[in-house]
Amino acid sequence: MDGTADDRVYYVISDLHIGGDEQLEEVEFLDELLDFLARLETTDEDAELVINGDAFGLWEFTGVSGLEKFDVLEATYPSLFEQLERTGENIPITLVPGNHDHELAAYDEYVERFAAYNVDLVQSKSITRPVGDHAIHFEHGNQQDPNNRIEDWGDTNVTPLGYYYNTLVTSRAGQLSDRGRYNWLKDVQAVTPTERVPVWMLSKYFYREMNPLLRYALVPFLLLFNVSAILAILAALNLLGVWSAPVETTETFLGQFGTVGAAVWFLLVVNASLAGVLLLVGIPLYLLRRDIKKTINRFGVFETDLTVDTETPYRDAAQEVFEENEEAVVFCYGHTHRPSVKRVEGGLIVNSGTWLKRLHRRDGIIGLLPPVFYPSYQLCAVRITAEDGQVVVDYEEAQKPSPSPEELTLTERLLTLGRTPDTELPERAVVETEQSVPAPEPAE
Template identity: 65%
Template sequence: MSERSIEEDGLSSDDRAYYVISDLHIGGDEQLGEIEFEHELVAFLERLAATDEPVELLINGDAFGLWEFTELDGVEKFDRLEATYPDLFAQLRATGEEIPITLLPGNHDHELAAYDEYVERFAAYNVDLVQDQSITRPVGDGVIHFEHGHQRDPNNRIDDWGNPHAKPLGYHYNAEVTSRAGQLSDRGRFDWLSDVQAVTPTEWLPLWLLSKYVYREMNPLLRYALVPFLFLFNLSSLLAILVGLDMAGVYAVPIDAVRSFLGAFGLAGTAAYGFLAANVVVAGLALLLAVPLYLIQHDVKRTIDRFGLFDAELTVDAERPYEAAAEEIFADSPETAVFCYGHTHRPDSKRVAGGLLVNTGTWLKRLHRLDGVTGLLPPVFYPTYQLAAVRIAAESDGIAVSFEPIEKPTPAPDELTLTERLLTLGRKPNPTLPDRRVVESTRRPTPSTPERAE
């Protein structure tokens, strides 16, 4: 906390409640510059400015998408942000006059740590930019550890902190893939490609692209023509199973009755019977092939997992590195009660080694994968918002961590096609934020099994 805020308010910093947000990803090339939550963010800042409670706002990394500006360099990116979002910066200035605002760089806005001029520019809007990788704040008789979390991710770790030329693998992905998506997004039937930032884990990207092609970019006539084909295939598969049971003597299929029924329609019925019989043969062969192929695929996957062939730097565990980091911090600094980070876009709260490990989530969309009900269509990626601010404060029962939701309706009705809405009937996701948790003010670094909030 800055000396200005403590001296002006005449309060000890550990008397404050801390509000924490992260992963806003504001800014970027072309369509990436659209902030769908700007109204909610400004309203949140207005609410903090009007509170009578002593608070500090911490923006815990990736507030801005500086990696996604590919045609600007250095502090030129601040000029673009300032010109694009005047209402947001005006509200930062107004809120910063009432409460302290601290900004910590993440990986997407690592350049904030590389140019000292950023400190001066943000100070003009009453935002205290701290160019360190992590900070701490006192709360009650404990301490909160804040870091963005990218240093625990080998794809985004920046070893030469503050070097403007440091470019981990994640930088190249965002500069080549994410920024390009922002430049091309307006060419689609709907501005969906810019949502590439919300696709997590990154391994889902090819499947997400296939899904959006089928449900959004494919010619509607072609897409709807697939419906009777899929119905016929599923019907043929069912009949093939019944025929197989008949041949095995398990269940007698009334083949003669079906032939007689269709024969009553003359030549057309006979043709329909022949067509259906051919489809049953094809579906039966497909089912027969599916069994060994599934077994082979399952065995190959087990072999790959056993040898760890995919456990490379591209595959990142989104949980264990942060649990290990929290255990280390809690052991080295027993006064630390809360380890607060972001980066993975997954709001979470769990007990680790006697303290609390807290992820602040993201203000971007969250895409929930719902696999196709037929098994032949790609999954639907159902969009929702989980906007929230984490509140950390000393209360009578200890140091309390709670998620305060910020309401924003799901964009699904506007963004999903009719086909996607039909395929997700009765299966809409209902994501919830973690429950309130409390850690005793006097911590004892006793290791324990992580316990996830229900």
């Protein structure tokens, strides 16, 4: 087991994804990261910083290869490397590779290059650290994800499915992002799971790229679609002579308002007609799509799902670690970008989240309007230490203003009123150890 300090405090961050082609160079949280590192530069704690994978977006560099990527990182982020060097003079900094920066495990020269900045690059899949009388298991987490698992660790020729997605999609988005009305395409790396990318792009097109006049002309029709669908059904019942009261009542009511009522009635009729056509076409298409999907599933044509299961593989991996190493009581990983603490038999499963922007899908409350992807930050460091015979896990937040005022249009803000995401970090979690359990009272 690495290390010897029983009272050491471990700070864990992961999934910074620093670097990449063109617009991916921008690090929106750089100031907050530098402040966090500067605080550790002056701490009096017996501490160690563990950067638990995907510190750098090496997959997203397509114009350079090998150690040239490190040269680009040095030139682009000199303040970051200078701060790492200063912080590393005060506390140990350990860097564990993830999938996006797996190349760090493939070239021994990287170890020397990082050592010059007081960063200890460990080229293994995982590391273990002591905490009190127990231990913490650290790994990035991509090895539990079949789409990003590195089958031959340290081999630069290994290219899992996630590699192609990031080199072909994410890096290309970085190259094209500044061509839009708003520089949003680069945020594709924050969209999880990846199946949401087409819906996210439709959403950003509608709210950001569509000609404003066209969008504002479409909004009333789209908002009225649900009402119009009901009216279309009622109109059909009226034509069939089944139930005419709703149509007659509505027509009589609107007739009281003269020209205005006639205009509203005309608008409702147009929308109801369009809704009726869409319903007539959409219902059989929906049933056909559903039947085709069932048939495909029976034959198992598509058994690979791009979506990362954010719980089961990591729970299984943690329990395996706890069974193989009785000292281990914390399984700490990243990769899925979701800060969380789960309690399982044997200890805690801790996810260190991401410093990237997070995008929370909020479906439209009415009509056919595209969903809104609400942006937020959950910048955090996990703090793990031993206290009074217990292993304690805390989340420390690095405050950063919400990007929503600048990144959401007025329409998106109106549609998400009262529906903003909960960005609270997990509460303190404690692993009760044998030493922390009171001894039973002696029998009289």
